[in-house]
Amino acid sequence: MSRDCDSLPENTIVVGCGAAGVDFLATVATYPKPDDKIRSTSFKIQGGGNAGNALTCTARLGLKPRIISKVADDTQGREILHELEVDGVDTSFMAVSKEGTSPFTYIIVDSQTKSRTCIHTPGFPPMKPDDLPESNLLTALNGARIVYLDGRLHETALVVAHEAVKKNIPILIDAERLREGLDDLIKLADYVVCAARFPQAWTEASTVSKALVCMLLRLPNIKFVIATLGKDGCIMLERCVNEDPSAEEVVVDKLLESLEMRKNGSTHIPTCISSPVTKLHAEGIGTVCSRLYIGTAKNIPPSELIDTTGAGDAFIGAVLYAICANFEPEKMLCFAATVAASKCRALGARSGLPYRIDPCLASFMQ
Template sequence: MSHDSLPPLPENRIVLAVGTVGVDFLATVASYPDPDDKIRTTSLKVANDPQGRGILEELQADGVDTSSVVVSEEGYPPMIPSDLSQTSLSSALDGARMLYLDGRIHETALLVAQEAARKNVPILVEGERIREGLDDLLKLADYAICSAKFPQASMDKAASIPSALVSILVRLPKIKFVIVTLGEDGCLMLERSVDEAPQSEEMDVDILLELLKQRKDDNIAIPTCVSSPVTKLRANGVGTVCGRLFVGTAEKVPPSELQDTTGAGDSFIGAVLYAICSNMPPEKMLPFAAQVAATCCRAVGARTGLPHCTDARLASFLS
């Protein structure tokens, strides 16, 4: 694709992230081991430069601005609020379209989130699992993306994932939508509606999910999405919320093309951040994020297979 035909990037696309970066040591094996089996690797990838510098160099090579990264000179202490001056914090947030928090280093993340909320910068929080301080971050969040186990673990009264999503929106009135990723089963999303549902009757959210599942076409290999109209959704023992429920599917990647699922969830979140910056509607955002995640799984490593905007698989989403 020529430079002139590249899809336009979102005008306001600066995303500030607070969290951790890590190095994966990737070992290739001939077959997936059974429990307690020992198996020799056929290859092992290990970076030969210092890990921290290697991380920064790799991000910089991909066009990521690392000027706000705090580099520790004394080993590996967790980042603390005093590592950030008010000047550097304000500078980092200036012009930011989004703030992304992975739920780690919660004290520092909370400091940045509070400043972002003061500046009206939208916040997306990842809920991979229950962590110290995560509840405080979620109270400031505009969007949340969760793992399959997190919603029910965090919402004690919820009997199902859909009920837990209702509970999240009931307890956290600032959140506009919450997504739960389900691996090869796709994802669910509950979007809060600012308008009242046209019908007066409530609908049980679990029943609605089953109705939406019946509308899926499992013969389609590419990611798709089905959604409900704006509805007053009820979860027993939790409450009600007015919104739309979405069911997103995952791409059916042929076994011969599936290489490594490392980083699939992170790539999904990155695609959602891109979609928000692009003002994509949810009906387009969920298949787009699923497509990015599936493309990532076609190469060994968390970032090796990440697609560029020129990837033909993304053309229909970015045109």
């Protein structure tokens, strides 16, 4: 990643392929037990879906996102398109089926535990590569700075990914969980952002840090991989191309432990702690020349923490912006944590997404 930072990216076009739908969000005092009948304390209908949320985030930050997805020509589908367009997301590459249903998700937000439970219903008919004519794909990728794939619509996403590789457009993959077709996509990625459980699930390594080393070794094209850890922040492993022969070999778990001990007790402002370039060793896995980063999350008072739905999508949207703006890794992780925290102060995946001019982002946009 470039170490030079420009507050306004020269190339602002981001192409995303993945889920866009409708979220039905109900807040409850406590999560219901079986056969319970309870009332919601608040309710909201809002656009959702990983790709839809992350691209909305990039649009509010000033980028020009284009989305490849599919909805039906029903009330929900029309609202999905309208909401994206209002936020500045280009929907001209979306497929719209004359019949069927658009994707939607029921989300129960527990006010007591600050957790959310999602029940997703996929759209029908599902998106297939034939829904994306080659001419549309080529137009969508024209001038793109980066391609983002959320792991959904894997057959179409693979077509998009192969074309992006041909055009030397870098690819960021959202590895939220093990999904059909994800292995084929992740092999083509330049950047990977994972949910907390994914690295170990995918590699079967005993710790997250070992799993990240394993991912860099298995995926030689990856420039960095980030594991998001919710309120515990994130861990990032960045590949170092120019290996220093004199670099010391360090056990990755021990290095992570030493970085954790350097954390500042206060997390009101996100911080980032990094190691020097080193040869990181994972027992039974191997060694990779890389740099390890720990990013802290922004502390949100319980009274202000409303809903974590879409926090990961907000984080990814901010990472996409940071890549386009050539942020240094330390700045990128603090920026992404700030954007994700802002989202968590409102109900739904999009209500709290900050705009570029938001005061909380002023220090990053200078």
